[in-house]
Amino acid sequence: MKKDDSLDPTVRPDPDALLKEVEREETKGGRLKIFLGYAPGVGKTYAMLQEAHVLKNRGEDVVVGLVETHKRAETEALLADLQIVPRKSVPYENIILEEFDVDAVLARRPSIVLVDELAHTNAPESRHPKRYQDVEELLERGIDVYTTVNIQHFQSQVDVVESITGIRMQETVPDSVLDRADEVQVIDIPLEELSERLKEGKVYVPERAKRAMENFFQRGNLVALRELTLTLAARKMDSELLNYMKAKAITGIWPAGERLVVCIAPNQYAEQLLRRAYNIAHDTHADWYAVYVNAPSLKEPSEAEKGYLANALNLAEELGAKTLTLTGTDIADEILRFAGEKSITHIVIGKPLRSPLSRFWKESPIDRLLQAKTDCEIHLVTPMVTKKEVVVRPDTRVFAFHPKAYAVPLVMIAAITGLNFFLQTVIHPRTLVFLYLVATIASALFFGMMPSLFASIVSLLIFDYFFVEPRFSFSMYHTYDVVNVVVFFFTSVVVGHLVKITRQQNRSLQLRVERISLIEEMSKELLMMPPVEQLVDGFTENPTDLKNILPLLRTTVLDDISHILIKYITKVTDVPAFVLFSRKDGALQVWAKSRPDTNLSPHEIAVAEWTYRHGEIAGAGTQTLADVKVCFVPMKTQEETVGVIGISHSYKGLLLDQRRILSAISGLSSLGAVRWIHV
Numbered sequence: 001m002k003k004d005d006s007l008d009p010t011v012r013p014d015p016d017a018l019l020k021e022v023e024r025e026e027t028k029g030g031r032l033k034i035f036l037g038y039a040p041g042v043g044k045t046y047a048m049l050q051e052a053h054v055l056k057n058r059g060e061d062v063v064v065g066l067v068e069t070h071k072r073a074e075t076e077a078l079l080a081d082l083q084i085v086p087r088k089s090v091p092y093e094n095i096i097l098e099e100f101d102v103d104a105v106l107a108r109r110p111s112i113v114l115v116d117e118l119a120h121t122n123a124p125e126s127r128h129p130k131r132y133q134d135v136e137e138l139l140e141r142g143i144d145v146y147t148t149v150n151i152q153h154f155q156s157q158v159d160v161v162e163s164i165t166g167i168r169m170q171e172t173v174p175d176s177v178l179d180r181a182d183e184v185q186v187i188d189i190p191l192e193e194l195s196e197r198l199k200e201g202k203v204y205v206p207e208r209a210k211r212a213m214e215n216f217f218q219r220g221n222l223v224a225l226r227e228l229t230l231t232l233a234a235r236k237m238d239s240e241l242l243n244y245m246k247a248k249a250i251t252g253i254w255p256a257g258e259r260l261v262v263c264i265a266p267n268q269y270a271e272q273l274l275r276r277a278y279n280i281a282h283d284t285h286a287d288w289y290a291v292y293v294n295a296p297s298l299k300e301p302s303e304a305e306k307g308y309l310a311n312a313l314n315l316a317e318e319l320g321a322k323t324l325t326l327t328g329t330d331i332a333d334e335i336l337r338f339a340g341e342k343s344i345t346h347i348v349i350g351k352p353l354r355s356p357l358s359r360f361w362k363e364s365p366i367d368r369l370l371q372a373k374t375d376c377e378i379h380l381v382t383p384m385v386t387k388k389e390v391v392v393r394p395d396t397r398v399f400a401f402h403p404k405a406y407a408v409p410l411v412m413i414a415a416i417t418g419l420n421f422f423l424q425t426v427i428h429p430r431t432l433v434f435l436y437l438v439a440t441i442a443s444a445l446f447f448g449m450m451p452s453l454f455a456s457i458v459s460l461l462i463f464d465y466f467f468v469e470p471r472f473s474f475s476m477y478h479t480y481d482v483v484n485v486v487v488f489f490f491t492s493v494v495v496g497h498l499v500k501i502t503r504q505q506n507r508s509l510q511l512r513v514e515r516i517s518l519i520e521e522m523s524k525e526l527l528m529m530p531p532v533e534q535l536v537d538g539f540t541e542n543p544t545d546l547k548n549i550l551p552l553l554r555t556t557v558l559d560d561i562s563h564i565l566i567k568y569i570t571k572v573t574d575v576p577a578f579v580l581f582s583r584k585d586g587a588l589q590v591w592a593k594s595r596p597d598t599n600l601s602p603h604e605i606a607v608a609e610w611t612y613r614h615g616e617i618a619g620a621g622t623q624t625l626a627d628v629k630v631c632f633v634p635m636k637t638q639e640e641t642v643g644v645i646g647i648s649h650s651y652k653g654l655l656l657d658q659r660r661i662l663s664a665i666s667g668l669s670s671l672g673a674v675r676w677i678h679v
Contacts, residue, residue, distance in 0.1 A: 041203030258286035621650030
């Protein structure tokens, strides 16, 4: 008789999955239903409106937040008898745009709202740059949302769709929205029926429909998009079933404990690699990490490379990855070390696009990973090569000529030559060449690789001219002299290179130590501030004096905290910074700023107020109210938001370490200010 695993006491629910299930059932706000299609015109909006009528007949409070009918008669007919929330008019470049009005829906508070075209980009100066973020806000407020989207707009499908259709989608939705959805209804019609709808003008006007059939709506494209849609929907169902089985301790076959790491580089293919890694992680139900290994290099990364890295890390966070920056001289070893620490089961790497000759000259980290003995499953992804970008390095100072960097090595070489004239009487001249290594190493240490090579070449020429037979010529008679010179040259190059790497490692280590010291120093300064009880202890016997002195003490202490914050924020990023705390009436006020000549506009103050009320990052480089030039970070405790930090910089443009330090600073400051904010 087969044993019933459901009655086995040793079979226990997965705690993580159980927690997710509890959060899903109890803590989540509104419900999200997505009508998913494989192309425009399949009937997503029509199906959504049909369901709205069914819900209304059942007595549900349904409103139309925004529906795009595209002048299709059948769709417009379904809008009858449904309450429509008026759109918001937004002026933009001498035209008026009609946008979805989130505030009007929140004021109306229906049970269900219909929001068409989820991937739409909102007009500038809207609260959120994308419509899906409007939907997320409605869901957080407990309002159910029905919406529509096509497969090609999901972030993970962008590269695949481009390879199929040749068209790159600019308006995208993160796949986390699909994961968040409570229900996904696939709107699938036969390809022949879609073609007939196009010909009849039910999708586009005749002229546009003809062009569409010749390009995007080719049969091969539609077949592939339809398959992608069904695959994505099946993946969504499989993920939900897996979480339910784990939460209920139902036995079955699934990948247990899968973890994935994707290794990105600062290039234009990093985002493609992340999307592929997301799909692999989703298919294998794996937790995943996106890591960048910061290895010492002979050249500084260009602005374009820094931009690629920042964009890739931002995309990784949007796709749900945990982002990390590792530091080490050997990229492959760092990845394998990280994989061992995190029990990684899958490593995703990009196939190198370098020529075989360059790979022969220098083995790539990918080759070393493939040759390494590891239990990880390695996925080698070939990037889709698009138009090669020409990287322009505007900073020409790297190649600038600095006389001191070459004059000092010449002085050192002259001094060593003079010493060699004295030493040649007691030491064989053949060995004097290695004394010139002092000038080569010192040049590498203080001035860089090019002055080091210059010192090496000049040293060889002078040694050959003065100390190699025949003297006072650049010729050599003996083989051992040639060997000496060759060994010296390669030794000087290798030593100079190692000195350069060591110098960069020390600089990186020093930067880490400085940042740790920064947090430590700030913690000490905040902890040294006396508690409320100590400051007011002398006034407890006189309630009148206490009532008068407390506002003054509050102002003084918050002023001290804000200036401490400004001091350490400017050490992280040298841009205008602001610290805002609330007045007694509850309104935010700028308590300190790094530059006296900078001020926040009324619109920026309004964004800071939003951050203060909601406890979320907003402003430049974020997903909320991004039309301002200042990024606002909340100072939060577990219970409340006590203030706001503002920096005149895009949040996306900050390095990962800068974000973490800024987050640590905001957390420490909140602990210091929370005792005084309500005094």
